[in-house]
Amino acid sequence: MYVCLCKAVTDNQIREAVANGATRFGQVRKELGLASQCGKCGIFARDIFNDSLDRTIDQESLFYAVS
Numbered sequence: 001m002y003v004c005l006c007k008a009v010t011d012n013q014i015r016e017a018v019a020n021g022a023t024r025f026g027q028v029r030k031e032l033g034l035a036s037q038c039g040k041c042g043i044f045a046r047d048i049f050n051d052s053l054d055r056t057i058d059q060e061s062l063f064y065a066v067s
């Protein structure tokens, strides 16, 4: 779904940015142009970012290195 109508950014793009290694909302905001026009999407976009980051961290903690 579209999160940022001004820049046509979807929730999947935010999740993909996190999957590709983004760890700070500012990185994603700059990369995708989020909240750079009217700013109404900022809070919702940050919620999606935080949720994606939490899920990534949870998934990483399920696995451990075996030597």
Ligand code: FES
Residues within 6 Å of the ligand: 003, 004, 005, 006, 007, 034, 035, 036, 037, 038, 039, 040, 041, 042
């Ligand atoms: Fe994202 Fe306007 S909806 S900047």
